[in-house]
Amino acid sequence: MKLSRRDILKRAGLYSLLWPVMQMVDARAGGPQSPKRVLVLFNGNGPISQQGPAEGSETNFELHDWWQPLQRHKADGVFFRGVHQAGVPFGTHNEYGHQSAATGSLTARTTEGTNNATGPSIDQFIGQELQKSGIITPKRSLLYGLHDDSGNWGPWYEAAGEPISPVNNPYAALDDLSPYLSNDGKPNPALLRKRLVLEQAYKDCKSMTSDLSAEGKEMLDFHCSNIESLEKSVSSSIVTGPQCIPPAGPNTTLGPDENFSQPSTRDELVTAFSDLIALSFACDLTRVAAFSFSGPAARFGIPESYPIPSAPQADSGDSGPQHHAWTHFYGQSDDKTAALRAFTRWYAQSTATILDKLKTTMDAFGKPLLDSTLVLSTCELGCDAGSQNDAHANSNIPVMLFGGGDAIKKNRLFNGDGTTDSALELHRLFVSMIRHTGLTDIDSFGNAGSGPLDWLQG
């Protein structure tokens, strides 16, 4: 087997240390190369409708009215109808509902009928795999969102049975990034200290394992290996030398003590977090980010500029102008249509805001971030073909991909049949995202493995 220069360095353990240098060498060899990045966008519930996101043929299509705010990014995107969520075993009706949907949406694996994902969500998986492959960034991945779930289940999982919650406070998010940002050319003293502290923690950790039972050893070994990984990540960013100036504060008029769960804050938070994601990508603080427009079931309202009719009390006990209540209103009504349209348009508008930022922010190679970032937008629930009553289904999920550079042939519509075995399975798009980051030897994600979707390349 012939080993590439990268393979040799990787085996020698030098690859992560020399990563920035290698990037430059690669750039000289084949022109400037931006790191490949991914961004996952998720919203609870969904449009609960067969409509959208677009209608027409592969190359001659129009965005549906509900998704019109994304019209300006039509040429940057690939739109999918009829996507099916494999690994989310909740049948064709609302048998298991949100618990399976939310935990399975981004993990493609969940225990039937429970709220227990049996593996990491796609964002965490890619971050972990990049790290294993030697691509170490100060932050393995970022997870931001507008609704910090109070419970222990949702779409985001670090590992099987280990749910994680998005950060919903932009001040806390910026505080978390600031230590890695410095433009005076010297190693950041805070990073030097962090490395020193983690080295000591690792020593302590290893010294404690000797008298433990096998169960205790396994538990502590997991902790020790995570200390080691973080220490390597910190070391890597010291070698790199951050070149970015930290902003004075997040881009928002909201104060640090604001109640970030209020609908009135949502537009500003989308803007603030868009900036932080762009900053992190541009400074190579991470290659993986995720943004949750809402948690599972999305029991909240959106800004007043998107008026929502009030739902009558549903079988879920919910009512009022919030998304979840309308998903439990079975049947047709003008108010239901108006509500679902408004929610979908707001999610589309917010997605467009994030894409705007990625398109106008340049990375260290002078290229728009959107060129190197593959953005996936998906949601929790689909719907059954021909029915508006069976609202909680894993078929007909509206999905969109944006960016990703020339490897993705854009401005196209994929017309799938979301209800049959031959439908496009969402996890294949996850594999395409994995491949986009350079992890080319991974063929599967979640409960099934049929490789990436080659159709994306045109």
Add this chain to the structure above:
Amino acid sequence: MSRLRPWMIASLFAGSLGCIGEIGSPLPGDEPEPPGSTAGDFTTSPGLRRLTRVEYKNTIKSLLAIDVDTDTLGKELLIKGHSQISGAQKTGYDDVDRYYELGAEIAAAAAPAVLSETGCSDSPCLETFADGFLTLAFRREPSVSVKAEYMALFAAPDAGETLDEQLETFLAAVLSSPHFLYRKEIGVPIADSTFRELDGYEVAARMSYLVWQTTPDQELLAAAKNGSLDLPNGRAEQLERMLESDLARQGARAFVFDWLGLFDNHMQDKAPLVLEGTSAELPANATQSLELTIDDVLFGAPGGGQLAELLRTDGLYANAEIADLLLLDGAPTDGFERLTVDTKHRRGVLTHPLVIAAHSKEGGASPFPLGKFIYENMLCETIPPPPPSIPKVEEPTEGQTLREELEAITSADGCSGCHSRISPPGFAFLPFDPIGRYLPTDKAGRPWDTKGELIVPDQAETAPFDGVSELSVVLADSQVVTHCAAKRLFRWSYGRFEQDGADDEAVAALQAVADSSETAAFELIRAVVSDPKFSRVLVK
């Protein structure tokens, strides 16, 4: 640094309605079980007990007199409604980062005060402080090599240029160390036994976190060092001292909060309409109200009060905002006072706003999560996950009350098994909104139907009640509830579930103590600590 308040240096349906598909919102009780390969019965100890967020917070206050907000730390993984199951708490990559970041923040707040208190201007001068701090933080005297490693941090090139920075580095290192983050319960082997014998320091930490929910003080560590804690009398002597300390209230509050499923404050995770008219201080006010109520019941009378009395009490502590929520007159203009509630509608801690909020969704009624909570936390029953095939929801019939609608939905086969148990106690809470306000009628002006019968496990007869006030009395009078509380205390004390055979005697002894109608909560603690197995750990 807004999360920190430096003082002077001193020392987580069936509740998912299960049966009707989805109704579950992310409620604290909806925790996932550990998956396949890592799932276990958690009846043994890994020998390590990671500090919970509450324990971390209290420990920092004991060590550095700093109030710290631990919300940034990862939540405990709840196993069957317990936050203290040590084998389930794994420390991931992000957890490591969070521990570092919070530790560094605490270190930055503490270092100037330490320098001021000690008057030190060079690192050798700080050696005495460092020695004492390591002992308190690691809950045992550090070995010579560990001490040397930590003292060397002061001189490390990356530790900083000033003494203040070097001290920050030292403190951050201590607070990031697994020696600090875990209570070790490793012990030494006992011949022909599956148990291991803990050393004095390990016993000290177990006692301290049980009774005080914080790290051992110097006197307890001294007792560990001189061997006193190896003997029952020595442990009893220290226990009496500890029960007399105000810190015992902190320990009791923590256990009761765990019993009531209060792992996070959910007072403000509610719909805007529900929160209308409330202040930003509502979560803190509600917490203080419940804490003072617990103190009043358990510590108000000489000799201490009973856990069951918490369910029965007609007195809740309130300030103006909480009194307003409870519809009570006579609120103090400043601070909290004990006010008597109208026991027709409200009684005991189960009707406290903080408890109702913890088990309610953002808006609307939450009878099933509340019923599930009663069954699991009060009766120690496990409500199974929803069946694989859930009957389709029928269209509600116009004119039905919410209860009638929900009863119709859950009457089908495959639903009624669980719902015959969790629905009646859940319906008792129908008159309360998600933050515990009493609403005399439903939106259509109809009176609530809160009648029900509690199916008590292992008992032939059901217990009738009308409303949550009567339900609370039924529960307070039930031996099943006191036995359940005793079982929870066992799990709380040992960080694991009871193992058939190995723990039967200890659990039965604890339940026997709980059976006495005169038994104060203190006696349960005495029973735990005086058990010969208290100084032992059961490993796999």
